[in-house]
Amino acid sequence: MLDVARIREDFPILASEVNERPLVYFDNSATSQKPQVVIDALVEFYSRKNSNIHRGVHHLSEVASGEYEASRTKVSQYINASRPEEIVFTNSTTGSINLLADSLSRSYLREGDEIIVTEAEHHSNLVPWQMACERSKAKIRMLPMEDDGSLSVERLKGMIGERTRLLTVSHVSNVLGIVNPVEEIGALASANDVMYVVDAAQSIPHLPIDVNRIGCDFLAFSGHKVLAESGIGVLYGRHDRLLDLPPSQGGGGMVNKVTMERTTYADPPLRFEAGTPNISGALSLAVALDYMSDIGLRDIIEHEEMLTAHMREGLERFEGLQLYGTADPRVPLFSFNIDGIHHYDLGLVLDKMGVAVRTGTHCAEPLMERYGVKGSVRASLAFYNTIEEIDVFFESLEKAVVLLG
Amino acid sequence: MKDDIVSMQKDIVASFRGLDDWLDRYDLLVSSGRELPPFPDEERNDENAISGCQSNVWIKMGIENGRMTISADSDAAITKGILALLIKVLADRTPQEVAESDLFFIDETGLGTNLSPSRSDGLRIIIKTIRDFARSN
Structure with a gap:
């Protein structure tokens, strides 16, 4: 107890x-409060470890890079991803979904394709898809909620057609609080060869998240809703899916080789982490998840x-x-x-x-x-x-x- | 003749400060709103609507005999109370008086600073709407 x-x-x-x-x-669904261990980790980082990551040869950069990558490993274990490379650090759930929707609109989605979203989605899991549709000429189809706020897998089954290419659902609605049957939906998506994206922003502070059991291709959540700092988010992507995904933003840290004519991109997850990331945020997330596990x-x-x-x-x-x-x-x-x-x-x-x-x-x-x-x-x-x-x-x-x- | 803008605001501040408890202050505010004359249904239109508030707000203003008329309504009781106070202070004044007024009662009663930022924002928009009308007349 x-x-x-x-x-x-x-x-x-x-x-x-x-x-x-x-x-x-x-008001915990808006943001969670922070335990002292998380606050201490931030103070500790800026007092003793602060440095930019990945590009430095000096001691502090090694320390910061090591902890940043250890945080990635921690997150991958917490949600039972197959490997740390499946974890992309972003700034929030919103950031994760925008990254994904933008990339897919320039690679995976084609004119006439259908994206199924539910009626209960937060704007952050609706508007990025609308924007992706503007770019790719794909279409959104809405799965209505049942009167009691639940989601009918039967109704969903009836909506999936030949042109359905992507299906996205929140694990828990931020208004209704009801837990959607994400595993059952995952099986349905997989059986129909539909890409499956789960918004776990509201479930991460309450429920165990196992991306393998859910059977999703992508899953997004924010650190601040699960005791960590604001400004750190996660996009989980199954490794083969991430390999197929073009970068959404260009910059430092996401490239292999740059010439004036042509640039080749780094492998995931760094391909999606252009620029200096939220290093302290990532560290705080690892501490927060440890705190959750300890309890x-x-x-x-x-x-x-x-x-x-x-x-x-x-x-x-x-x-x-x-x-x-x-x-x-x-x-x-x-x-x-x-x-x-x-x-x-x-x-x-x-x-x-x-x-x-x-x-x-x-x-x-x-x-x-x-x-x-x-x-x-x-x-x-x-x-x-x-x-x-x-x-x-x-x-x-x-x-x-x-x-x- | 109405009290001047300053002394009327001082009275409002005194009556709110005289109450220790926030519930009593809100009670007073909500009661003030209930005393507003009914706002005609047909005036609840887009033209009179103020956007940027969490609740619906309608304000209708005019000039009669060189003085401002203001009527207003909201579907939220607390917002309506604040509208009632604004009308009490600003209606039946010349546009120049309204345009130049210093509305200190909002801060001094705590009804501005103690409200949520989104509310304060809505309040700012309401006040700006009234002042803009005054300036253009």
Whole structure:
């Protein structure tokens, strides 16, 4: 069982007060808080190791390069990739998907090809594909969500046709919190020879990610959502797929040989890492993933299931509350509205009671449109949140409704 | 005759500062919004809409007898409360007074600085819209 009280001591920010009340941080899907080990790793890097990587012969450059590559290995092990070269460091999930969509639009996608995306995608897993379609004249087809927010593999099966070349799905929707059947979809994609891209931005802090079991060609996530620094992201690509992919950006570090006439590119992953990367970010990600492993995903999941059940119970009991996405299984991430009250007012009043939630469209406007709303309140929890905080959340929500109702 | 812009703002600041609790301050703000006269449905159009806010905001302005008329609405209660305060301070003044006004009550009540950056941004856009109208009349 998770010793939450002890774990909370690792996160200095969790002890802060907001508006003279103890902070209840329920905006973890936007970004996670950072444990002291991650903060220390950043200080340590800039105090003792800072140097540019890969091109230096001096001691510090060797140290920094070694740690950067060790981080790559760590990430590859954490998501069960076959080799470290399958890990491309980017700046974020958004960066990863843009890199991929851009490269594919100039190599793999052809006029008339079809890309299937779901209705529940974050804009970062929709807009880059729209841009790729503008370039390649491929087309997007949307897989609608079921009424309970789940994704129907049967419906998806019916959509896959001769021209379907790519299928992308979020492992967990950033609005619904529901876990999509990514392994089943992976088998379907593979059986139909469709390239399969998974957005794991919202699942990486909650669930074990195994790219081999999922059976994806590519998978993207951000470090900052899983305890690491902002500005570091990962694009996993199966080795043969990465070998076929042209670079998206040119510059230093991604080349073999450059002449004025012609340049040959380095092998993956360096081919995709032009310029000086986020070195400290990569290091912080390795430390963050180690921290997750040390606590243990089994205990994290057990605790989060308890949080999810308690949240769910409270939300269902709450009068006039509309929860978006009711299917299981899910992570502790909930979007809702309360009848007659603007989501924005709720967010502001909750903030005054120390409770941090997110309001708005959550960068998923097509999904908001589907529910016929302009936005919602999203409460998203992490393993360091507690049952007591959930109780404070509901007490605050009740007060807010009295004030605003 | 209305109090001048400065003393009216001082009154607002005093009434908000007199409340210790943020919930009470928001209660006062929401009540101010509820006192606004109803905003006609047909005026909730694109022309009167302010974009850049998380909530829908509509403002309709005019000049009558050399003084500004302002009516406004929002689907969010707190935004509507802020609109009510702005109307209280700025309506029925000459365009020149509005254009030159120093709106210190927003910072001093904490309704500006304590709101989320996106809200403050929306608020800035609202104020700019009112001032731009004043300057062009």
